[in-house]
Amino acid sequence: MAxxxxxxxxxxxxxxxxxxxxxxxxxxxDPWVERPSRVAQLLGADADALERGLDFPTVARxxxxxxxxxxxxxxxxxxxxxxxxxxxxxxxxxxxxxxxxAYRQYNEPVATVTxxxxxxxxxxxxxxxxxxxxxxxxxxxxxxxxxxxxxxxSFGAGLFARALLQAEDEALADEAFVCAMYHRxxxxxxxxxxxxxxxxxxxxxxxxxxxxxPDLQLKVLDCTxxxxxxxxxxxxxxxxxxxxxxxxxxxxxxxxxxxRTTRLHLIAAFANAVMQAAAQPRGDLGAVAAHxxxxxxxxxxxxxxxxAMVAGQVRHHAADLGLSAHEDPLVRQLLTxxxxxxxxxxxxxxxxxxxxRLEDARRKAFLAQGRAELEAAVRQGAPVNEMLSLAVETxxxxxxxxxxxxxxxxxxxxxxxxxxxxxxxxxxxxxxPDAARLRRGLRFPLERTxxxxxxxxxxxxxxxxxxxxxxxxxxxxxxxxxxxxxxAKGLVLFPVRIQGRTVGLLxxxxxxxxxxxxxxxxxxxxxxxxLVVGALEKHRRTLTTx
Numbered sequence: 001m002a003x004x005x006x007x008x009x010x011x012x013x014x015x016x017x018x019x020x021x022x023x024x025x026x027x028x029x030d031p032w033v034e035r036p037s038r039v040a041q042l043l044g045a046d047a048d049a050l051e052r053g054l055d056f057p058t059v060a061r062x063x064x065x066x067x068x069x070x071x072x073x074x075x076x077x078x079x080x081x082x083x084x085x086x087x088x089x090x091x092x093x094x095x096x097x098x099x100x101x102a103y104r105q106y107n108e109p110v111a112t113v114t115x116x117x118x119x120x121x122x123x124x125x126x127x128x129x130x131x132x133x134x135x136x137x138x139x140x141x142x143x144x145x146x147x148x149x150x151x152x153x154s155f156g157a158g159l160f161a162r163a164l165l166q167a168e169d170e171a172l173a174d175e176a177f178v179c180a181m182y183h184r185x186x187x188x189x190x191x192x193x194x195x196x197x198x199x200x201x202x203x204x205x206x207x208x209x210x211x212x213x214p215d216l217q218l219k220v221l222d223c224t225x226x227x228x229x230x231x232x233x234x235x236x237x238x239x240x241x242x243x244x245x246x247x248x249x250x251x252x253x254x255x256x257x258x259x260r261t262t263r264l265h266l267i268a269a270f271a272n273a274v275m276q277a278a279a280q281p282r283g284d285l286g287a288v289a290a291h292x293x294x295x296x297x298x299x300x301x302x303x304x305x306x307x308a309m310v311a312g313q314v315r316h317h318a319a320d321l322g323l324s325a326h327e328d329p330l331v332r333q334l335l336t337x338x339x340x341x342x343x344x345x346x347x348x349x350x351x352x353x354x355x356x357r358l359e360d361a362r363r364k365a366f367l368a369q370g371r372a373e374l375e376a377a378v379r380q381g382a383p384v385n386e387m388l389s390l391a392v393e394t395x396x397x398x399x400x401x402x403x404x405x406x407x408x409x410x411x412x413x414x415x416x417x418x419x420x421x422x423x424x425x426x427x428x429x430x431x432x433p434d435a436a437r438l439r440r441g442l443r444f445p446l447e448r449t450x451x452x453x454x455x456x457x458x459x460x461x462x463x464x465x466x467x468x469x470x471x472x473x474x475x476x477x478x479x480x481x482x483x484x485x486x487x488a489k490g491l492v493l494f495p496v497r498i499q500g501r502t503v504g505l506l507x508x509x510x511x512x513x514x515x516x517x518x519x520x521x522x523x524x525x526x527x528x529x530x531l532v533v534g535a536l537e538k539h540r541r542t543l544t545t546x
Contacts (some may be wrong), residue, residue: 069122082430082431098110102477111369157181158271160306182242183271190217244262245265270292278337355426366397366398389429392431396508400490424446464522468483486509491507494529
């Protein structure tokens with residue numbers, strides 16, 4: 001198979017397939033000439049399958065999109081937030097981690113993803129998001145327990161790698177966290193998405209005198225698991241340091257290195273080796289420490305101290321990770337390193353007659369926090385786009401709408417010959433499934449027509465439509481362009497007015513309006529609108545001040 005470069009391009013020495021480094025001259029190079037056949041199988045018949053998500057798991061789309069946004073110069077805060085808030089579990093875990101001891105750097109708790117992105121920056125959010133996306137998808141995979149257990153060990157390896165470097169370099173520690181989490185990406189991908197191949201490899205390993213595991217993987221997959229992981233990582237668009245960290249652990253005890261990338265690889269391999277040993281009743285931590293002592297200057301005593309701390313962190317994050325008392329035996333063994341603790345693991349959520357009241361309380365608490373963040377942003381004179389994004393995200397997550405958007409009044413010249421361009425309302429910030437499509441569809445002229453959008457924008461009315469289909473024939477109907485381009489079962493329209501003139505429109509819709517609209521009395525929405533007015537007023541005064 002000619003999928004991998006096997007000759008060093010500098011000195012023409014033979015190298016291991018997919019190694020990416022020459023032992024003779026230490027040259028580094030891209031080992032991937034073409035994708036392994038199994039990556040092509042995961043992606044589907046053609047390269048566009050990643051974008052359409054036909055045959056590859058959802059994680060691919062999230063990872064590729066997050067990385068594309070971070071690497072793109074013109075990405076806005078709203079673009080990044082719109083990707084993250086689509087996934088409720090990812091949003092919740094991101095905010096819990098940001099507010100946890102590892103990331104908590106601010107006096108007030110962070111309630112919105114918008115605020116987290118502003119405070120932490122794109123790179124930091126990318127590291128947190130990538131780690132949570134990987135863990136969440138692997139933990140919730142239909143193959144269940146064993147895969148979830150391995151995902152927990154990968155998470156623990158990330159915590160261990162970060163703890164190892166925390167005192168030395170905060171930024172390097174955060175990068176090591178993600179590198180260690182992704183180090184076994186190939187193994188996890190084989191187990192999750194190539195189950196027949198995984199079972200065949202496992203069966204071959206039980207034969208008398210089995211081949212080494214890499215040889216078994218080559219026989220079944222036409223590539224090793226690390227090679228598969230490296231190819232997948234490139235499809236995801238992951239940074240070079242993570243791709244490099246996916247290489248196999250060194251067979252011989254490694255030497256000290258000045259290369260940042262090589263050091264991250266060694267730390268990732270070391271952290272995963274520690275987790276695998278700690279998860280076994282007779283795991284030899286001393287041997288693991290001895291293997292890396294020259295390169296990383298760490299001994300068994302330090303490993304055991306860090307391991308106890310990391311196991312405690314894993315147990316502390318039990319609720320975030322979805323651990324239960326029936327978790328994988330590897331995880332139970334790992335948690336014994338944390339010592340005795342009275343913490344009860346949460347059991348899977350079942351039917352709860354108080355669920356609605358609890359959900360309402362959660363939403364009210366979030367709305368209060370989101371409003372406080374927006375008020376602080378207005379007082380501090382934050383950029384107007386950040387303030388508006390905070391408001392829209394708070395409404396989206398706090399009210400339970402399917403979509404929320406903020407439209408702004410703009411004068412659009414349809415053609416060069418248009419001497420009197422007409423004002424239009426155009427959606428500029430939107431959250432919810434397929435938010436980009438909503439932004440394209442929610443665009444209409446400001447003109448007198450017998451519909452709810454005209455009543456809201458020109459007459460300043462607050463509109464609540466419980467059933468869009470029941471408005472036909474009414475004086476204030478839902479217009480045809482809306483049902484064709486956007487469509488929802490119920491919608492709310494709250495105009496944003498300054499000095500008697502409508503300059504914007506807060507839009508929300510729901511696929512379950514009977515429940516969503518009954519729960520919300522919309523008083524808070526009016527309060528949020530007042531804050532949006534304050535933000536726009538402050539921005540307008542700033543622009544007009546000489």
